[in-house]
Amino acid sequence: MKPIAAQRRVHARTLLTAGLVTSLALVAGCAKSEDDSGSDKGASQNTDSGQVVASPSGGSGPTCAIDAYGGKKIDLKSATVGFSQSEKEANPFRIAETASIKAEAKKRGVQLLTANAQSQFSRQISDVQDLIAKGADLLVVAPLNSDGWEPVLRAAAAKHIPIVTIDRKINATACKDYVSFIGSDFVEQGERAADQMIEATGGKGEIAILLGAAGNNVTTERTKGFEDRIKEKAPGLKIVFRQTGDFAREKGQSVTENLIQSKPGIKGIYAENDEMGLGAVNALKGAGKKPGEVKIVTIDGTRNAVQGIVDGWIDGVVESNPRFGPLAFQTLDTFTQGRKVSQDIVIQDSSYTESNAKSDLGKAY
Numbered sequence: 001m002k003p004i005a006a007q008r009r010v011h012a013r014t015l016l017t018a019g020l021v022t023s024l025a026l027v028a029g030c031a032k033s034e035d036d037s038g039s040d041k042g043a044s045q046n047t048d049s050g051q052v053v054a055s056p057s058g059g060s061g062p063t064c065a066i067d068a069y070g071g072k073k074i075d076l077k078s079a080t081v082g083f084s085q086s087e088k089e090a091n092p093f094r095i096a097e098t099a100s101i102k103a104e105a106k107k108r109g110v111q112l113l114t115a116n117a118q119s120q121f122s123r124q125i126s127d128v129q130d131l132i133a134k135g136a137d138l139l140v141v142a143p144l145n146s147d148g149w150e151p152v153l154r155a156a157a158a159k160h161i162p163i164v165t166i167d168r169k170i171n172a173t174a175c176k177d178y179v180s181f182i183g184s185d186f187v188e189q190g191e192r193a194a195d196q197m198i199e200a201t202g203g204k205g206e207i208a209i210l211l212g213a214a215g216n217n218v219t220t221e222r223t224k225g226f227e228d229r230i231k232e233k234a235p236g237l238k239i240v241f242r243q244t245g246d247f248a249r250e251k252g253q254s255v256t257e258n259l260i261q262s263k264p265g266i267k268g269i270y271a272e273n274d275e276m277g278l279g280a281v282n283a284l285k286g287a288g289k290k291p292g293e294v295k296i297v298t299i300d301g302t303r304n305a306v307q308g309i310v311d312g313w314i315d316g317v318v319e320s321n322p323r324f325g326p327l328a329f330q331t332l333d334t335f336t337q338g339r340k341v342s343q344d345i346v347i348q349d350s351s352y353t354e355s356n357a358k359s360d361l362g363k364a365y
Protein backbone atom coordinates (compact mmCIF):
# COMPACT_ATOMS: atom_id res chain seq x y z
CA MET A 1 0.00 0.00 0.00
CA LYS A 2 1.31 3.44 -0.80
CA PRO A 3 2.73 4.95 2.33
CA ILE A 4 0.49 7.73 3.50
CA ALA A 5 2.46 10.93 3.25
CA ALA A 6 2.25 12.50 6.64
CA GLN A 7 1.03 15.97 5.84
CA ARG A 8 0.95 17.15 9.41
CA ARG A 9 1.69 15.28 12.60
CA VAL A 10 -1.49 14.42 14.42
CA HIS A 11 -1.58 14.03 18.14
CA ALA A 12 -3.66 10.94 18.51
CA ARG A 13 -5.89 10.85 21.52
CA THR A 14 -4.94 7.38 22.48
CA LEU A 15 -1.75 5.62 23.38
CA LEU A 16 -0.75 3.59 20.35
CA THR A 17 0.05 0.12 21.57
CA ALA A 18 3.52 -0.09 20.15
CA GLY A 19 4.59 -3.53 19.00
CA LEU A 20 1.11 -5.04 19.28
CA VAL A 21 -0.26 -3.58 16.13
CA THR A 22 1.07 -1.59 13.27
CA SER A 23 -0.62 1.70 13.44
CA LEU A 24 -1.39 3.63 10.32
CA ALA A 25 -2.15 7.12 11.42
CA LEU A 26 -4.38 8.76 8.89
CA VAL A 27 -3.34 12.33 8.61
CA ALA A 28 -6.00 14.76 7.50
CA GLY A 29 -5.07 17.86 9.33
CA CYS A 30 -3.71 19.15 12.57
CA ALA A 31 -5.64 18.10 15.61
CA LYS A 32 -7.01 20.85 17.78
CA SER A 33 -5.35 19.73 20.92
CA GLU A 34 -3.29 16.89 22.25
CA ASP A 35 -5.06 14.81 24.81
CA ASP A 36 -2.69 12.39 26.44
CA SER A 37 -5.38 10.95 28.64
CA GLY A 38 -4.19 7.56 27.46
CA SER A 39 -7.80 6.55 26.99
CA ASP A 40 -8.09 2.99 25.85
CA LYS A 41 -10.69 4.02 23.36
CA GLY A 42 -9.83 4.27 19.71
CA ALA A 43 -7.63 7.06 18.61
CA SER A 44 -9.21 10.05 17.10
CA GLN A 45 -9.23 13.77 17.19
CA ASN A 46 -11.29 16.09 15.08
CA THR A 47 -9.14 18.26 12.95
CA ASP A 48 -9.69 21.88 12.12
CA SER A 49 -11.03 20.65 8.80
CA GLY A 50 -13.73 18.65 10.57
CA GLN A 51 -12.39 15.35 9.25
CA VAL A 52 -12.03 12.59 11.80
CA VAL A 53 -8.40 11.67 12.19
CA ALA A 54 -7.67 8.35 13.73
CA SER A 55 -5.58 5.28 13.67
CA PRO A 56 -7.51 2.13 12.75
CA SER A 57 -5.39 0.24 15.22
CA GLY A 58 -4.89 2.80 17.95
CA GLY A 59 -5.99 2.04 21.44
CA SER A 60 -5.22 -0.84 23.74
CA GLY A 61 -8.60 -2.56 23.36
CA PRO A 62 -9.21 -5.91 21.62
CA THR A 63 -8.09 -6.18 18.01
CA CYS A 64 -9.07 -8.22 14.95
CA ALA A 65 -6.96 -9.72 12.18
CA ILE A 66 -7.71 -11.88 9.16
CA ASP A 67 -6.43 -15.10 10.70
CA ALA A 68 -9.00 -14.75 13.49
CA TYR A 69 -11.86 -13.45 11.33
CA GLY A 70 -11.29 -15.72 8.34
CA GLY A 71 -10.85 -14.79 4.73
CA LYS A 72 -7.94 -13.82 2.57
CA LYS A 73 -5.84 -10.74 2.01
CA ILE A 74 -7.47 -8.40 -0.52
CA ASP A 75 -6.03 -5.53 -2.52
CA LEU A 76 -8.61 -2.85 -1.74
CA LYS A 77 -7.88 -1.13 -5.05
CA SER A 78 -9.18 -4.10 -7.01
CA ALA A 79 -12.04 -4.89 -4.62
CA THR A 80 -15.72 -3.90 -4.61
CA VAL A 81 -16.99 -2.26 -1.42
CA GLY A 82 -20.69 -2.23 -0.58
CA PHE A 83 -22.06 0.65 1.52
CA SER A 84 -25.43 0.31 3.27
CA GLN A 85 -26.90 3.59 4.52
CA SER A 86 -29.78 3.39 6.98
CA GLU A 87 -31.83 6.57 6.91
CA LYS A 88 -33.11 8.63 3.99
CA GLU A 89 -30.81 11.49 3.13
CA ALA A 90 -33.02 14.28 4.40
CA ASN A 91 -30.96 14.56 7.57
CA PRO A 92 -27.62 16.41 7.06
CA PHE A 93 -25.97 13.76 9.26
CA ARG A 94 -26.81 11.10 6.65
CA ILE A 95 -25.98 13.36 3.71
CA ALA A 96 -22.52 14.12 5.15
CA GLU A 97 -21.93 10.48 6.10
CA THR A 98 -22.72 9.14 2.63
CA ALA A 99 -20.75 11.92 0.94
CA SER A 100 -17.71 11.06 3.06
CA ILE A 101 -17.86 7.39 2.09
CA LYS A 102 -18.33 8.17 -1.61
CA ALA A 103 -15.54 10.77 -1.62
CA GLU A 104 -13.04 8.38 -0.04
CA ALA A 105 -13.93 5.54 -2.43
CA LYS A 106 -13.44 7.91 -5.35
CA LYS A 107 -10.15 9.20 -3.94
CA ARG A 108 -8.87 5.64 -3.59
CA GLY A 109 -10.25 4.48 -6.94
CA VAL A 110 -12.29 1.78 -5.20
CA GLN A 111 -15.43 0.35 -6.84
CA LEU A 112 -18.37 1.30 -4.54
CA LEU A 113 -21.90 -0.10 -4.54
CA THR A 114 -24.39 1.85 -2.41
CA ALA A 115 -27.88 1.29 -1.00
CA ASN A 116 -30.19 3.39 1.17
CA ALA A 117 -32.82 1.67 3.31
CA GLN A 118 -34.97 4.83 3.63
CA SER A 119 -35.20 4.27 7.41
CA GLN A 120 -36.81 0.81 7.01
CA PHE A 121 -34.87 -1.93 8.81
CA SER A 122 -36.22 -4.86 6.79
CA ARG A 123 -35.11 -3.01 3.68
CA GLN A 124 -31.60 -2.53 5.09
CA ILE A 125 -31.28 -6.26 5.65
CA SER A 126 -32.29 -6.94 2.04
CA ASP A 127 -30.00 -4.12 0.86
CA VAL A 128 -27.00 -5.81 2.47
CA GLN A 129 -28.02 -9.19 1.03
CA ASP A 130 -28.26 -7.56 -2.40
CA LEU A 131 -24.83 -5.96 -2.04
CA ILE A 132 -23.37 -9.38 -1.25
CA ALA A 133 -25.22 -10.92 -4.21
CA LYS A 134 -23.85 -8.18 -6.47
CA GLY A 135 -20.34 -9.18 -5.48
CA ALA A 136 -19.27 -6.85 -2.67
CA ASP A 137 -15.95 -8.10 -1.31
CA LEU A 138 -16.18 -5.84 1.77
CA LEU A 139 -19.05 -4.02 3.47
CA VAL A 140 -19.41 -0.72 5.31
CA VAL A 141 -22.73 -0.63 7.15
CA ALA A 142 -24.40 2.30 8.94
CA PRO A 143 -26.97 0.26 10.90
CA LEU A 144 -30.49 1.58 11.51
CA ASN A 145 -31.11 -0.78 14.41
CA SER A 146 -28.77 -2.51 16.82
CA ASP A 147 -30.57 -5.90 16.79
CA GLY A 148 -31.71 -8.31 14.08
CA TRP A 149 -28.51 -8.58 12.04
CA GLU A 150 -27.88 -12.31 12.46
CA PRO A 151 -29.25 -13.52 9.08
CA VAL A 152 -27.18 -11.22 6.94
CA LEU A 153 -24.07 -11.50 9.09
CA ARG A 154 -24.22 -15.27 8.74
CA ALA A 155 -24.35 -14.91 4.95
CA ALA A 156 -21.41 -12.51 4.99
CA ALA A 157 -19.40 -14.68 7.35
CA ALA A 158 -19.91 -17.70 5.09
CA LYS A 159 -18.17 -15.72 2.37
CA HIS A 160 -15.65 -14.21 4.80
CA ILE A 161 -16.75 -10.71 3.80
CA PRO A 162 -15.14 -8.18 6.16
CA ILE A 163 -17.75 -5.80 7.59
CA VAL A 164 -17.03 -2.47 9.26
CA THR A 165 -19.98 -0.87 11.04
CA ILE A 166 -19.98 2.90 11.30
CA ASP A 167 -22.00 5.21 13.52
CA ARG A 168 -24.34 2.89 15.45
CA LYS A 169 -23.33 -0.38 17.10
CA ILE A 170 -24.89 -3.75 16.32
CA ASN A 171 -25.44 -6.36 19.00
CA ALA A 172 -23.20 -9.03 17.50
CA THR A 173 -19.68 -10.36 18.03
CA ALA A 174 -16.74 -8.25 16.91
CA CYS A 175 -14.10 -10.10 14.90
CA LYS A 176 -16.67 -12.81 14.13
CA ASP A 177 -19.85 -11.17 12.79
CA TYR A 178 -18.10 -7.94 11.86
CA VAL A 179 -14.51 -6.67 12.03
CA SER A 180 -14.72 -3.26 13.72
CA PHE A 181 -17.10 -0.62 15.00
CA ILE A 182 -16.21 2.99 14.23
CA GLY A 183 -18.29 5.65 15.95
CA SER A 184 -18.73 8.10 18.77
CA ASP A 185 -19.00 7.61 22.51
CA PHE A 186 -22.73 8.30 22.78
CA VAL A 187 -22.86 8.16 26.58
CA GLU A 188 -20.20 10.86 26.64
CA GLN A 189 -22.24 12.91 24.15
CA GLY A 190 -25.20 12.73 26.55
CA GLU A 191 -22.99 13.78 29.46
CA ARG A 192 -21.65 16.75 27.52
CA ALA A 193 -25.17 17.76 26.53
CA ALA A 194 -26.13 17.64 30.21
CA ASP A 195 -23.20 19.89 31.09
CA GLN A 196 -24.39 22.38 28.45
CA MET A 197 -27.97 22.18 29.80
CA ILE A 198 -26.79 22.78 33.36
CA GLU A 199 -24.77 25.76 32.20
CA ALA A 200 -27.70 27.19 30.21
CA THR A 201 -30.36 26.74 32.93
CA GLY A 202 -28.27 27.37 36.05
CA GLY A 203 -29.08 23.82 37.13
CA LYS A 204 -32.65 24.51 38.20
CA GLY A 205 -36.09 24.02 36.66
CA GLU A 206 -38.13 21.56 34.61
CA ILE A 207 -36.63 20.11 31.42
CA ALA A 208 -37.77 17.79 28.64
CA ILE A 209 -36.04 15.16 26.47
CA LEU A 210 -36.85 14.64 22.80
CA LEU A 211 -35.70 11.04 22.51
CA GLY A 212 -34.17 9.63 19.34
CA ALA A 213 -35.69 6.70 17.45
CA ALA A 214 -36.12 3.48 19.41
CA GLY A 215 -34.13 0.29 18.81
CA ASN A 216 -30.59 1.59 18.55
CA ASN A 217 -27.73 2.16 20.99
CA VAL A 218 -27.44 5.86 20.13
CA THR A 219 -30.79 6.75 21.72
CA THR A 220 -30.20 4.49 24.71
CA GLU A 221 -26.72 5.79 25.41
CA ARG A 222 -27.41 9.49 24.80
CA THR A 223 -30.34 9.21 27.22
CA LYS A 224 -28.33 7.36 29.85
CA GLY A 225 -25.39 9.74 29.65
CA PHE A 226 -27.65 12.77 29.97
CA GLU A 227 -29.89 11.50 32.79
CA ASP A 228 -27.04 10.13 34.90
CA ARG A 229 -25.12 13.39 34.58
CA ILE A 230 -28.13 15.52 35.52
CA LYS A 231 -28.77 13.32 38.55
CA GLU A 232 -25.12 13.58 39.55
CA LYS A 233 -24.48 17.28 38.95
CA ALA A 234 -27.84 19.11 39.01
CA PRO A 235 -30.51 17.54 41.24
CA GLY A 236 -32.37 20.87 40.91
CA LEU A 237 -33.11 20.06 37.25
CA LYS A 238 -36.21 17.84 36.97
CA ILE A 239 -36.81 15.80 33.79
CA VAL A 240 -40.60 16.04 33.55
CA PHE A 241 -41.15 14.96 29.92
CA ARG A 242 -39.68 12.30 27.64
CA GLN A 243 -41.04 11.51 24.17
CA THR A 244 -39.48 10.30 20.96
CA GLY A 245 -39.24 12.56 17.97
CA ASP A 246 -37.76 9.70 15.90
CA PHE A 247 -34.71 11.83 15.05
CA ALA A 248 -37.00 13.77 12.65
CA ARG A 249 -37.61 17.53 12.44
CA GLU A 250 -41.36 17.36 11.84
CA LYS A 251 -41.93 15.03 14.76
CA GLY A 252 -39.62 17.09 16.96
CA GLN A 253 -41.82 20.08 16.16
CA SER A 254 -45.14 18.34 16.84
CA VAL A 255 -43.92 16.78 20.09
CA THR A 256 -42.65 20.19 21.26
CA GLU A 257 -45.99 21.80 20.37
CA ASN A 258 -47.66 19.30 22.74
CA LEU A 259 -44.93 19.81 25.32
CA ILE A 260 -45.39 23.58 25.62
CA GLN A 261 -49.15 23.06 25.94
CA SER A 262 -48.79 20.54 28.73
CA LYS A 263 -45.72 22.10 30.40
CA PRO A 264 -45.90 25.87 29.77
CA GLY A 265 -43.17 26.49 32.33
CA ILE A 266 -40.62 24.18 30.68
CA LYS A 267 -37.17 25.70 31.02
CA GLY A 268 -35.03 23.46 28.79
CA ILE A 269 -35.25 20.90 25.99
CA TYR A 270 -32.57 18.26 25.32
CA ALA A 271 -33.00 17.04 21.75
CA GLU A 272 -31.06 13.86 20.98
CA ASN A 273 -30.32 15.12 17.50
CA ASP A 274 -30.22 18.45 15.70
CA GLU A 275 -33.17 17.71 13.42
CA MET A 276 -35.50 17.34 16.40
CA GLY A 277 -33.89 20.36 18.05
CA LEU A 278 -34.63 22.47 14.96
CA GLY A 279 -38.18 21.17 15.02
CA ALA A 280 -38.42 22.33 18.62
CA VAL A 281 -37.22 25.79 17.58
CA ASN A 282 -39.96 25.93 14.94
CA ALA A 283 -42.55 25.01 17.58
CA LEU A 284 -41.29 27.69 19.97
CA LYS A 285 -41.37 30.29 17.19
CA GLY A 286 -44.92 29.24 16.36
CA ALA A 287 -45.91 29.70 19.99
CA GLY A 288 -44.55 33.25 19.99
CA LYS A 289 -41.61 32.44 22.26
CA LYS A 290 -38.45 34.55 22.07
CA PRO A 291 -34.90 33.17 21.52
CA GLY A 292 -33.47 31.97 24.81
CA GLU A 293 -36.81 31.73 26.65
CA VAL A 294 -36.47 27.94 26.52
CA LYS A 295 -32.91 26.57 26.61
CA ILE A 296 -32.19 24.02 23.87
CA VAL A 297 -29.25 21.60 23.69
CA THR A 298 -28.84 19.17 20.79
CA ILE A 299 -26.40 16.63 19.34
CA ASP A 300 -24.96 16.32 15.81
CA GLY A 301 -23.23 19.54 14.74
CA THR A 302 -25.21 20.36 11.59
CA ARG A 303 -24.90 23.80 10.08
CA ASN A 304 -28.50 24.83 10.79
CA ALA A 305 -28.21 23.91 14.46
CA VAL A 306 -24.92 25.74 14.93
CA GLN A 307 -26.49 28.74 13.16
CA GLY A 308 -29.28 28.37 15.73
CA ILE A 309 -26.72 29.10 18.43
CA VAL A 310 -25.60 32.22 16.57
CA ASP A 311 -29.26 33.29 16.31
CA GLY A 312 -29.85 32.71 20.04
CA TRP A 313 -32.41 29.88 19.72
CA ILE A 314 -30.06 27.03 20.65
CA ASP A 315 -27.67 27.06 23.61
CA GLY A 316 -25.35 24.18 22.82
CA VAL A 317 -24.60 21.52 20.20
CA VAL A 318 -22.45 18.47 20.87
CA GLU A 319 -20.91 17.17 17.65
CA SER A 320 -21.48 13.64 16.37
CA ASN A 321 -19.05 13.54 13.46
CA PRO A 322 -20.40 11.54 10.48
CA ARG A 323 -17.37 11.90 8.20
CA PHE A 324 -16.30 8.28 8.50
CA GLY A 325 -15.06 7.79 4.93
CA PRO A 326 -11.26 8.06 5.35
CA LEU A 327 -11.20 6.09 8.58
CA ALA A 328 -13.55 3.35 7.36
CA PHE A 329 -11.46 2.72 4.24
CA GLN A 330 -8.22 2.98 6.18
CA THR A 331 -9.52 0.33 8.57
CA LEU A 332 -10.53 -1.97 5.70
CA ASP A 333 -7.18 -1.40 4.01
CA THR A 334 -5.21 -2.13 7.17
CA PHE A 335 -7.27 -5.24 7.88
CA THR A 336 -7.18 -6.69 4.35
CA GLN A 337 -3.42 -6.35 4.27
CA GLY A 338 -3.21 -8.70 7.19
CA ARG A 339 -2.64 -6.16 9.95
CA LYS A 340 -4.64 -5.97 13.18
CA VAL A 341 -7.29 -3.30 13.67
CA SER A 342 -9.09 -2.29 16.85
CA GLN A 343 -12.52 -3.84 17.29
CA ASP A 344 -13.78 -0.54 18.74
CA ILE A 345 -12.55 2.67 17.12
CA VAL A 346 -14.21 5.44 19.08
CA ILE A 347 -13.90 8.87 17.55
CA GLN A 348 -13.76 12.09 19.52
CA ASP A 349 -16.35 14.82 18.80
CA SER A 350 -16.10 18.55 19.28
CA SER A 351 -18.89 20.87 20.48
CA TYR A 352 -20.36 24.29 19.89
CA THR A 353 -21.56 27.01 22.26
CA GLU A 354 -22.05 30.77 22.02
CA SER A 355 -18.26 31.17 22.37
CA ASN A 356 -17.30 29.35 19.14
CA ALA A 357 -20.49 28.89 17.06
CA LYS A 358 -19.81 31.84 14.75
CA SER A 359 -16.08 31.17 14.32
CA ASP A 360 -16.49 27.39 13.91
CA LEU A 361 -19.65 27.42 11.77
CA GLY A 362 -17.55 26.30 8.80
CA LYS A 363 -16.76 23.01 10.50
CA ALA A 364 -20.45 22.13 10.87
CA TYR A 365 -21.92 19.88 8.16
Ligand code: GZL
Binding pocket: 087, 091, 093, 167, 168, 184, 218, 247, 272, 273, 274, 275, 299, 300, 320
Ligand atom coordinates in the same frame (compact mmCIF):
# COMPACT_ATOMS: atom_id res chain seq x y z
C1 GZL B 1 -25.53 9.29 15.48
C2 GZL B 1 -26.54 8.85 14.44
C3 GZL B 1 -27.81 9.59 14.63
C4 GZL B 1 -27.66 11.07 14.44
C5 GZL B 1 -29.01 11.42 13.96
O1 GZL B 1 -24.32 8.65 15.24
O2 GZL B 1 -26.80 7.46 14.55
O3 GZL B 1 -28.75 9.14 13.67
O4 GZL B 1 -27.32 11.73 15.63
C6 GZL B 1 -29.28 10.27 13.01
O5 GZL B 1 -29.09 12.66 13.35
O6 GZL B 1 -30.62 10.12 12.76
